[in-house]
Amino acid sequence: MAHFFSGNARFSYTDFINYMQQSTFHTYACQSQQWSASQSSSSSAPVVTVVTDNPNAHIIESIISTLAEQVTCEQVYVHAMSEHLGATGICISVDRLPEHALVTQLSDKFHVEIFAQEAQPMLTEPGVLVMDMDSTVIQIECIDEIAKLCGKGEEVSAVTELAMQGKLDFAESLLQRVQCLAGIDIKHLAQIRDSIPLMPGIYTLLQHLQAHGWTTAIASGGFTYFAEYLQARLGLDMVVANELGQENGLLTGTINGPISDAQTKADTLNHLVAERQIPHEQTIALGDGANDLVMMAHAKLGMAYHAKPLVQEKATAAIRFGGLENTLFALRAN
Structure with a gap:
């Protein structure tokens, strides 16, 4: 039997969810x-997934009506992870x-995540997740925080920003x-390490993936000092990053060994x-930057996280508003 939302019911989260739960599709x-x-x-x-705290008939109907200008919308259903996430x-x-x-355009208009995917990885089957570290797993750029210790924070941050936008060669800018x-x-690095703010949702994302046998790793253009700490803290299977040169307890301003760059990240995944x-x-x-x-x-799923427009455009999908746990909505779970 057909159902028609009218009046305040079109804006009610409760009414919409109650109706959606009456049937699977x-x-x-x-x-x-x-x-x-x-x-x-x-x-x-193919599937378009809308992720929001309070979906209602008005939002979903508006999105479907606009999508219908380009595609044919078929079944609508609630993602199985909805009962486990916020x-x-x-x-x-x-x-x-x-x-x-x-x-x-629709994501901006309704302030919702929208993922459009040809196919989705299966949450319940083993897989591989490789993550960038700075501004992805953690809320800071470690090199910028270290630079602040010697009064060069603004100078280094400006170069970091250009590198993340893809406007500078990554290896050259890193060495600079x-x-x-x-x-x-070196002792000052512990101050940064011990107060690293994790990105919202990282624990939830890893908890669900690791529970289903996923291999989880960091591949970073940042530094092993912080990546290895995060490996222990988050139970990651592998981390790859750059090793800061040091002598007599002081940083030498160099990198030991080959530079971990964009190709290194891809090689780690492969x-x-x-x-x-x-x-x-x-x-x-x-990841969030051009070097990702x-x-x-x-x-299969390249997920941009609060990334620059260039990265969002080239990624499979993009989290623009919420935490890392929203990645789970880009996986099949039912």
């Missing part, structure tokens, strides 16, 4: 503005993907910034996939 007819229960569609169909995911199966510009750190006592014999369909690369794009291109 639904359809929405834009012209009549009516909802009805339906049969399941193919699990291989937000709700509403999945819309479609015949093809909408344009990136339309997804961004590291030179500024010469003479800093190494873990081969070592663990994980299919490509079960891979995620998570190579890694993202090698993964």
Whole structure:
């Protein structure tokens, strides 16, 4: 039987969710503005997932009506992870993907995450997740924090910003910034390490992935001093980063060994996939900067996190408002 939301009910989270729970799958007819229960569609169909704290009929109907200008919207259903997380995911199966510009426009208009994917990795099957560290797993850029200790914070931060936008060669800019750190006592790094603010949702994301046998790792253009600490704290399987040169307890302003750069990140993902014999369909690369794009291109799901527009455009999907746990809504869980 068809259902029609009217009046305040169209803006009610409770009314919408109560209706959606009456049946697993639904359809929405834009012209009549009516909802009805339906049969399941193919699990291989492309999907658009809307993630928000308080979905209601008005938001979802508006998004479906706008998407219908480019694609055919089929079944609508609640993502299975909604009962485990603070937000709700509403999945819309479609015949093809909408344009990136339309997804961004709708995301901005309703202040919701929207992921448009050809296919989704399976949460309940083992996979590989490789993450950037600075401004992804943690809320800071470690090199900027170290530079503040010697009064060069603004200078180094400006170079970091340009590097993350892809406007500078990463290796060259890293060496330039590291030179500024010469003479800093290693003991001061502990102050930064012990007060590192983790990114919201990182524990929740890792908890669910690790519970299902996923391999989790950091591949960073940052430093091993902090990455190895995070490996122990978060129970990660592997970390790859740059080793700061030191002598007599002081930083030398150099990097020991090869530089960990964009290609290193992709190589780390590929190494873990081969070592663990994980299919490509079960891979995620998570990052925020231009030097994460190579890694993202090698993964089935390249997830941009609060990233620059260039990175959002080239990624498979982008978290623009919420925490890292929203990555789970880009995986199939039912």
